[in-house]
Amino acid sequence: xxxxxxxxxxxxxxxxxxxxxxxxxxxxxxxxxxxxxxxxxxxxxxxxxxxxxxxxxxxxxxxxxxxxxxxxxxxxxxxxxxxxxxxxxxxxxxxxxxxxxxxxxxxxxxxxxxxxxxxxxxxxxxxxxxxxxxxxxxxxxxxxxxxxxxxxxxxxxxxxxxxxxxxxxxxxxxxxxxxxxxxxxxxxxxxxxxxxxxxxxxxxxxxxxxxxxxxxxxxxxxxxxxxxxxxxxxxxxxxxxxxxxxxxxxxxxxxxxxxxxxxxxxxxxxxxxxxxxxxxxxxxxxxxxxxxxxxxxxxxxxxxxxxxxxxxxxxxxxxxxxxxxxxxxxxxxxxxxxxxxxxxxxxxxxxxxxxxxxxxxxxxxxxxxxxxxxxxxxxxxxxxxxxxxxxxxxxxxxxxxxxxxxxxxxxxxxxxxxxxxxxxxxxxxxxxxxxxxxxxxxxxxxxxxxxxxxxxxxxxxxxxxxxxxxxxxxxxxxxxxxxxxxxxxxxxxxxxxxxxxxxxxxxxxxxxxxxxxxxxxxxxxxxxxxxxxxxxxxxxxxxxxxxxxxxxxxxxxxxxxxxxxxxxxxxxxxxxxxxxxxxxxxxxxxxxxxxxxxxxxxxxxxxxxxxxxxxxxxxxxxxxxx
Ligand SMILES: Cc1cc2nc3c(=O)[nH]c(=O)nc-3n(C[C@H](O)[C@H](O)[C@H](O)COP(=O)(O)OP(=O)(O)OC[C@H]3O[C@@H](n4cnc5c(N)ncnc54)[C@H](O)[C@@H]3O)c2cc1C
Ligand code: SF4
Numbered sequence: 207x208x209x210x211x212x213x214x215x216x217x218x219x220x221x222x223x224x225x226x227x228x229x230x231x232x233x234x235x236x237x238x239x240x241x242x243x244x245x246x247x248x249x250x251x252x253x254x255x256x257x258x259x260x261x262x263x264x265x266x267x268x269x270x271x272x273x274x275x276x277x278x279x280x281x282x283x284x285x286x287x288x289x290x291x292x293x294x295x296x297x298x299x300x301x302x303x304x305x306x307x308x309x310x311x312x313x314x315x316x317x318x319x320x321x322x323x324x325x326x327x328x329x330x331x332x333x334x335x336x337x338x339x340x341x342x343x344x345x346x347x348x349x350x351x352x353x354x355x356x357x358x359x360x361x362x363x364x365x366x367x368x369x370x371x372x373x374x375x376x377x378x379x380x381x382x383x384x385x386x387x388x389x390x391x392x393x394x395x396x397x398x399x400x401x402x403x404x405x406x407x408x409x410x411x412x413x414x415x416x417x418x419x420x421x422x423x424x425x426x427x428x429x430x431x432x433x434x435x436x437x438x439x440x441x442x443x444x445x446x447x448x449x450x451x452x453x454x455x456x457x458x459x460x461x462x463x464x465x466x467x468x469x470x471x472x473x474x475x476x477x478x479x480x481x482x483x484x485x486x487x488x489x490x491x492x493x494x495x496x497x498x499x500x501x502x503x504x505x506x507x508x509x510x511x512x513x514x515x516x517x518x519x520x521x522x523x524x525x526x527x528x529x530x531x532x533x534x535x536x537x538x539x540x541x542x543x544x545x546x547x548x549x550x551x552x553x554x555x556x557x558x559x560x561x562x563x564x565x566x567x568x569x570x571x572x573x574x575x576x577x578x579x580x581x582x583x584x585x586x587x588x589x590x591x592x593x594x595x596x597x598x599x600x601x602x603x604x605x606x607x608x609x610x611x612x613x614x615x616x617x618x619x620x621x622x623x624x625x626x627x628x629x630x631x632x633x634x635x636x637x638x639x640x641x642x643x644x645x646x647x648x649x650x651x652x653x654x655x656x657x658x659x660x661x662x663x664x665x666x667x668x669x670x671x672x673x674x675x676x677x678x679x680x681x682x683x684x685x686x687x688x689x690x691x692x693x694x695x696x697x698x699x700x701x702x703x704x705x706x707x708x709x710x711x712x713x714x715x716x717x718x719x720x721x722x723x724x725x726x727x728x729x730x731x732x733x734x735x736x737x738x739x740x741x742x743x744x745x746x747x748x749x750x751x752x753x754x755x756x757x758x759x760x761x762x763x764x765x766x767x768x769x770x771x772x773x774x775x776x777x778x779x780x781x782x783x784x785x786x787x788x789x790x791x792x793x794x795x796x797x798x799x800x801x802x803x804x805x806x807x808x809x810x811x812x813x814x815x816x817x818x819x820x821x822x823x824x825x826x827x828x829x830x831x832x
Contacts, residue, residue, distance in 0.1 A: 212477065212490040217243040218827060220478050220493040222464045222508065225318025226809045227796035227816040228499030229442020230361075234820035236450040240827060243491055244447070245462040245480055247500070248314030251321065251443045256433035291319060297648030306658040308759040310503060316460060317443025318501065319763070320809070321433050325412040325440060325559070326584065326628075327367045328806035329358050329378045333569070337632075337802045341578045343663075344632045345531075347801040348773045348782040351378070357814035365440045365813070366414025366421070368558070372407050376580065377565035383415045386426065389555045391547060391587030391623050392562035398681035399564060402674075406564045406585070412440035412809075413558045421445070428556025428590065439558065462489075465651050467496060467512040467521055467792070474791050475521075481649045495791040495823060495832045498769075499816065502797035503532070503639050506768035507654050509779075510641045520641075522779045522786035528769055529639045532656070533803035535764040536581065536629035537757030538668045540675040542684025543603070547587075547621040555588030555620070566805055577666035581629030581805045583675075589620040603687075623684060627671035630805045631664050633767055637759065658759035668754040764808050766797035783822040784815060791832040795819050 219235055221228045224246040232242050262268040291313030302308050313319040332351040337344045355378075361367075362381045369382035385408035388396065396406040413424050424438040437444040450456045461483040468477040468490065477490045498505040506529045512521040520528055566580035604614040636659035641652045679686055772778025775787035784799045786792040795816040797808050826832045 210479065210488045210490055213492055216492045216494060217241065218494050219243070219497060219823065220245060220491055220495075221497045221499055221795075222478060223247070223318065223498070223500035223504065223796065224316050224442060224447055224458070225313070225499065225501060225796065226320050226442055226812045228497070229317065229320065229446035230813045230816035231497050231499060231795045231820040231823075232456055233442075233446035233450040234817050235824055236453045236455040238821070238824045240455065240824050242450075242456050243493070244456060244458045245464055245478065245491070246316050246458060246460050247463040247483070248316060248318075248460065250458065250460045251316040253433075253435060253444060256435050258427065258429040258432045258435050260432075291315070291322075298653070299645060299647065300653050301642045301645055301655045303655055303657045306656060306759070308656040308658040310654075310656065310760050310765070311763045312501065312504070315443075316447060316458065317441045320441045321443060322431050322441075323763075323809065324807070325430060325809075326563070326807040327362075327365075327410050327412045327440075327810045328582070329380055330354070330804050330806055330811055331376050331378055331569070333375075334802065334804035334806070337579070337804075341572065343578050345770075345772070345801050348771055348778075353782075354811070354814050354818065357817045358810065360817055361810065361813045364419070365412050365445060366416070366418050366438075367410055367810075368408065368413055368415055368561075369410040370408040372405075372565075374405065374407070374565050376567070376569040377407070377410075377582075380410070382410070383418075385409065386415065386424075386557045386561045388561055389557065389588050390550065390553075391544070391555075391620075392560075392585060394544060394546060394682045395562060395564075395585050395587075395623060395625075395678065398678045401681050402677050404564060404567050404674075404678070406562050406583075409559070409561050409563045409585075411558055411560075414438055415558075419449070424558050426554075426557050428558065430559050459491075463649060463651075464500065464508055465511065465649070467508065469512070469514055469516065469521065469789070471516075473516050473789060475789060481651075486649070493791075495793065495827065497793045497795050497819070497823065498798075499795040502766050502768045502800075503654055505794050505796055505798045506639055507641065507652075509769065511652055522769070522789050522792060524788060525776055525779055527777060528779050529654075530635075531633035531767045531770055531801075532637045532639055532658075532765060533631045533633050533767040533800070534757075534760050535762040535803060535805070535807070536631055536660075536664045536667055537627065537762040538629075538671045538675075538755060539624060539626040540672065540679065540686060541586075541622055541624035542679040542682075542686045543618070543621050544623050544679075544682055544684045545621070546683055547623075548617050550620070552589060552620065556590070557588075560585050575666075575670065577663045577670065578632060579630035579663065579667070579805065581627045581667060581671060584626045584628060586624035586626065587620075587622060622687070623679065623682070625675045625678060627668070627675070628762065628764075628805055628807065629664065629667045629671070631803050632661060633802065634659060634661055639768060656759070660756055660759070665754055665756060668756045672754060764797075764803065766800035766803050766808050769794050769798035770801050771799040772801065784819045785822070785826075793819055793823055 218241045221231050221244045232244050235242050293309045293311050335347040335350050338346045366383050368385040371379045399406040415423050421437045430439045463481040465479045467475045470476045475496045477492045479490045509528045510520040562585045564583035566582050639654045639656050642655040645653045769779050771780040780799050784794050797812050
């Protein structure tokens with residue numbers, strides 16, 4: 207084995223990963239006077255690299271991708287965004303077990319995926335913490351809404367979240383800043399929803415519309431998917447980590463890929479071993495405590511790869527549950543061309559992404575449904591900055607040449623409305639990740655192998671989405687694009703649902719890079735294409751025509767649940783403070799501790815949980831308990 211360089215300093219806290227969870231822990235601890243060493247596998251973020259205001263003509267191929275992929279709705283990667291991530295990372299493969307279909311999106315940069323995520327920011331409802339009590343499926347969380355509500359409050363006040371007070375049980379109100387005005391297509395959707403007995407309300411986005419902690423309010427450029435040079439939206443890098451560094455309490459080591467946690471004879475973590483990616487050398491940093499926030503699956507991988515004589519199944523894994531109960535969000539999209547929007551005077555519809563969303567409205571009607579749990583709807587539409595991707599797909603929907611074609615494109619531009627369902631998945635025994643016994647990454651670290659299965663609850667939920675979206679879109683006179691396609695389908699009109707980021711072919715991130723070949727390390731980018739998030743179902747759907755077009759596992763990029771919390775050490779690796787039951791100085795602060803995956807996008811709950819964990823850890827350090 208190569209020589210390992212070890213630090214002499216014993217750091218109070220080593221945090222692994224700088225996304226939503228790691229950024230929050232770092233910021234909270236630093237502000238409480240606790241020193242933090244932050245290990246991040248990617249490079250340092252440079253604000254000057256954000257391309258938020260760069261025009262298409264300033265980038266190669268106008269950002270359409272080297273093969274013009276944007277014009278054929280093929281994934282382009284993040285060529286037009288200041289981001290570092292995708293389903294394919296050079297030298298970092300993963301595998302998918304035969305019969306499963308899963309893609310794993312990762313980012314490697316300070317701030318992780320928060321630099322370009324969709325920023326949909328929703329609290330879990332009270333009943334979301336007690337799903338088993340509600341319908342005897344899945345598991346209850348060891349905490350309740352009241353335990354987390356103060357941390358949702360803190361997060362909202364610190365970050366800035368848009369929204370309006372509505373009093374809807376499935377969508378608890380928070381401490382909001384004023385939302386942006388509805389756009390023309392939002393008004394159509396809201397009216398059509400009302401005619402179908404469904405309530406649509408102001409979107410809840412992690413964007414500050416008022417000045418806050420030195421951050422100016424949003425200037426409505428509509429480019430959140432490319433970062434924000436004014437830090438008006440939330441990213442852990444510029445909202446939490448850079449300010450935390452100014453306290454003098456934080457040291458960041460970038461390009462540091464944690465390999466394993468080192469333990470002593472008592473079983474406590476004493477050091478984190480990492481690969482310095484700048485030269486491939488192996489280093490160790492010593493610590494009093496460690497917080498894993500490398501993202502749900504990476505944190506599970508680190509634990510599974512930290513084997514020792516005391517921990518033969520991996521660290522904190524005597525329950526055998528590390529890697530288990532992997533969940534994603536159920537995704538399905540439908541879009542339509544709406545004649546009422548055709549020929550309208552064009553106006554600036556940029557805003558901060560979508561300004562409208564539809565909370566789950568049937569939470570008290572489950573006895574009338576053939577699936578458990580619910581979904582919310584994210585709404586897309588409008589013009590967007592004229593850019594790559596053929597004017598939001600208009601060019602793909604119009605044929606001909608000359609002046610008539612140009613006129614038709616102008617008329618078509620901005621007439622598309624997309625609805626994306628984001629639904630709850632119930633944890634099951636067949637969806638999990640484990641260490642692949644054969645395959646290693648470029649540094650020799652064993653990689654993850656994924657297993658995946660949707661249950662009938664999720665499939666029936668998608669059938670319900672199909673009927674509902676059709677009803678809403680047809681109520682406003684919409685002509686459905688690629689009905690029943692794979693979540694809207696290739697060649698369909700774009701959906702601009704906010705969680706997805708702006709539409710295929712626009713400047714926003716294209717998240718569906720090539721996925722893995724079943725049973726093989728992930729294939730080179732470009733083959734096989736998987737489309738955008740929720741845009742394409744996987745192999746199982748292709749094989750079974752009766753199967754509804756559900757998103758492939760992992761495609762919605764909401765993977766959670768691999769190191770869950772619970773009161774019983776026999777069934778849960780973590781306790782209710784996200785502290786390992788059997789390793790008292792080990793904490794997990796990303797999506798891994800989730801016990802269920804409600805329809806709410808997970809990042810707000812990751813932040814609130816991480817905040818709570820950080821405060822608990824600071825107190826335990828003060829008491830000398832860890
Ligand atoms: C396009 C897109 C849109 C999204 N939209 C939404 C949305 O609207 N709302 C929402 O709630 N969620 C959304 N998500 C999901 C959201 O980004 C994640 O929930 C969130 O970023 C998870 O935070 P995290 O801290 O767990 O991990 P990440 O943000 O993934 O950060 C993990 C960090 O850890 C680092 N790391 C990994 N392994 C190691 C290692 N071994 N050693 C050191 N460092 C390591 C990574 O480089 C990374 O920087 C979206 C995601 C994408 C990609
Ligand atoms: S829309 Fe607002 S929050 Fe988003 S990138 Fe532009 S200024 Fe920043």
